[in-house]
Amino acid sequence: MSANILEVAGLEKHFGGVHVTCSINFAMQEGEQSAIIGPNGAGKSTFMNLLTGYHRPDAGKVVFAGEEITGLPPHQVARRGISRAFQVSSIFGRMTVAENVRAAVHAQMRATFRLFASAHRIGVEETGRVLALCGMERKRDLMAGELAQGDKKRLELAIALAGRPRLLFLDEPTAGMSIEEARSTMELVDRLNRELKLTVLFTEHDMGIVFNHARRLTLLHRGAIIVQGTPAEVRANETAQKVYLGEHHL
Numbered sequence: 008m009s010a011n012i013l014e015v016a017g018l019e020k021h022f023g024g025v026h027v028t029c030s031i032n033f034a035m036q037e038g039e040q041s042a043i044i045g046p047n048g049a050g051k052s053t054f055m056n057l058l059t060g061y062h063r064p065d066a067g068k069v070v071f072a073g074e075e076i077t078g079l080p081p082h083q084v085a086r087r088g089i090s091r092a093f094q095v096s097s098i099f100g101r102m103t104v105a106e107n108v109r110a111a112v113h114a115q116m117r118a119t120f121r122l123f124a125s126a127h128r129i130g131v132e133e134t135g136r137v138l139a140l141c142g143m144e145r146k147r148d149l150m151a152g153e154l155a156q157g158d159k160k161r162l163e164l165a166i167a168l169a170g171r172p173r174l175l176f177l178d179e180p181t182a183g184m185s186i187e188e189a190r191s192t193m194e195l196v197d198r199l200n201r202e203l204k205l206t207v208l209f210t211e212h213d214m215g216i217v218f219n220h221a222r223r224l225t226l227l228h229r230g231a232i233i234v235q236g237t238p239a240e241v242r243a244n245e246t247a248q249k250v251y252l253g254e255h256h257l
């Protein structure tokens with residue numbers, strides 16, 4: 008059994024008087040690919056925001072790779088190896104594909120190294136590596152703003168990979184895509200998980216995608232974890248059927 012790369016204990020957040028996450032305990036093993044599911048407003052995005060420093064938890068503890076990262080700001084969380092792609096696009100539309108990736112690579116290099124003579128060469132190599140990983144080499148000189156939805160998501164994944172993360176969060180990676188684009192995006196995610204041993208946690212509303220691409224599911228409802236387990240275990244769970252899966256006829 009491999010060690011946990013992520014451990015979350017007693018995580019709480021409220022906005023005003025409303026508890027958005029209630030004492031969440033959660034762990035991931037290095038290399039696993041899992042999903043968080045649940046109705047709109049369940050707290051899925053907030054949970055990812057709490058783990059990546061975009062919100063500060065009111066209570067609880069987040070440990071990544073054996074080191075406590077609770078309450079650290081986003082750039083420090085990123086530097087430790089956690090990356091995320093947003094529900095809303097972070098692409099610069101008036102830059103090319105390669106320029107977008109290079110900007111992310113440089114931002115990460117500034118955070119990691121002091122600038123030295125070979126920084127430019129390393130930046131170029133790293134940009135090429137990330138573009139190749141995401142199958143975007145042939146589109147490197149296209150304007151990012153003109154890409155199809157599926158290629159935009161590929162580019163966002165490329166940007167998220169620029170810092171060589173060990174853990175990647177994807178908030179609704181297939182939102183707004185055609186079935187074909189969603190399939191190809193999730194195939195890329197599977198490949199990154201497999202080839203880079205990248206640990207992946209994603210949220211997703213399409214239960215077909217969830218059941219095909221996640222080895223473990225966590226069902227969040229009103230900020231609390233209702234059920235956790237393999238897709239088959241969650242599907243067989245009565246509470247899961249009642250609060251969420253029933254609506255999706257699963």
Ligand SMILES: Nc1ncnc2c1ncn2[C@@H]1O[C@H](COP(=O)(O)OP(=O)(O)O)[C@@H](O)[C@H]1O
Nearest residue numbers: 022023027045046047048049050051052053054
């Ligand atoms: N910055 C915020 N201020 C106040 N309420 C928020 C904020 N962010 C999220 N919420 C509330 O937290 C709850 C969970 O939201 P969210 O995490 O976006 O759910 P999900 O991603 O599962 O749809 C919702 O009721 C939402 O209105």
Ligand SMILES: [Mg+2]
Nearest residue numbers: 051052053178
């Ligand atoms: Mg959300």
